Amino acid sequence: MKRVLLVGAGEVGAKHLTALGGAPGLVVVGVADPDPHIELPSDIPLFASWRAALGAVTPDLVVVASPPGTALAAARDAAQAGAIGLVEKPGTTDPAALMPRPDDGRIFVAFQPHFAPGLDVLLVERPVVVKAEVLLAVRRDPGYFRGWRRTYAAAGGVLHQQAIHGLALALRLLPGDIEAVEAEVVHRRGLVETEDHVTATITLSGGATVHVNARVDHPGPPVHELVLHLADGRRLEVRGRNLEAGLGEPAAAPTHEKLRHAMYAAVLDAADRRPTHPCLFSLTALRRPLEVIDRVYRDAHVVRAAHTAAA
Structure with missing residues (x-):
């Protein structure tokens, strides 16, 4: 044991x-x-x-x-x-x-959702992706942003805490440096330092793009998905409440507990010098997604709408 x-x-x-x-x-x-x-x-x-x-x-x-x-x-x-x-x-x-x-x-x-069905093969085969779309729509009310979540320095924003699973997976499949960022960050409900909604288009060297639409004021069912547009015209959808269905059917998605079990097993394999699971995400590899997120927030147009009692 x-x-x-x-x-x-x-x-x-x-x-x-x-x-x-x-x-x-x-x-x-x-x-x-x-x-x-x-x-x-x-x-x-x-x-x-x-x-x-x-x-x-x-x-x-x-x-x-x-x-x-x-x-x-x-x-x-x-x-x-x-x-x-x-x-x-x-x-x-x-x-x-x-x-x-x-x-x-x-x-x-x-990143346990990266262990969802089919993503291991996707990360090994590495198809040529020309565009990735990251969609996050959840509801996080003001009470959620308390304690360490109150400040950007301690918690980051919506991209760090909510949309990072899909964004990081997209960036694992898309090489290249950042060439341009167009982004808008909207603060509507006064969630301390955290925004309600962020949209961004990130252009990478070589012409590939990542489009992000992430919000935490969504009134409907929660969803966090990734759509990959391939160079051969195919479209792959990583679906689920939080990508957990992978490339499979949402109804057959494994539980987050099962995904964590797969993650623990993969890390222990790496510790025992067995072949590294393709879904493992190293600490070193985390730097690139954080640099992209940093650039999005740094370059974004910030909108501070009047707070509404209904929110």
Whole structure:
């Protein structure tokens, strides 16, 4: 059995704790959080800091589900201690923080929707994509943006926290440098520093484009999808509430718990020097999506509409 330390006992940590409890070959030996927001099983020790936990339980795998302000430091400490680190997105909002360090090869970013059906083959075959469309439409009310989510510096914006799964997948399939960005960011409801809606067209060298339409004030059913337009005229749709159907039918989509199980297994394979799963997302590879997101926000036209009581 591989020993797992969970860093972060909030909303995301609770999802990992449930998934880890049902994952074959894994046992949770500790949780690190100075202020846990979930009730922990009585047989799992709670530590006030990840550094204390690393020394006490010597884990094989450290799953980091803490906010971006601390996630990268926790993962790097875990890697330095000899464990494999698995970081919940986005890990950090600062691309400059991802300048390579000696142990960064032991850290992966937790993009579980990238393990959806068919995406492993897609990432191996790498079809020529000429245009990608990222659609995100969810409802996040003002109460959601509290605590660490209140400031851009601590949490980033809609692209960091909500649309990064689809955007990062598109960028994995589209090489090239950023040549131009046209973007608009709309603040309508006064969600502290977070926008309601962001649209962007990103042109890459070679002429390929990424179109983003991401909003958190959507009144209908939530959706996060990616449409890929191929050079041969075909169109591929990565569908689901959060891409979880992959290239398959939404009705047959695996649960997020099953996707996390696949992700844990892939990371442990990498730790044991078995062939790297194509859906694994390395810490180093995260830098490019964050640089693109940074550029979108930097170049965007910002609209601040009057707040409405109905919102």
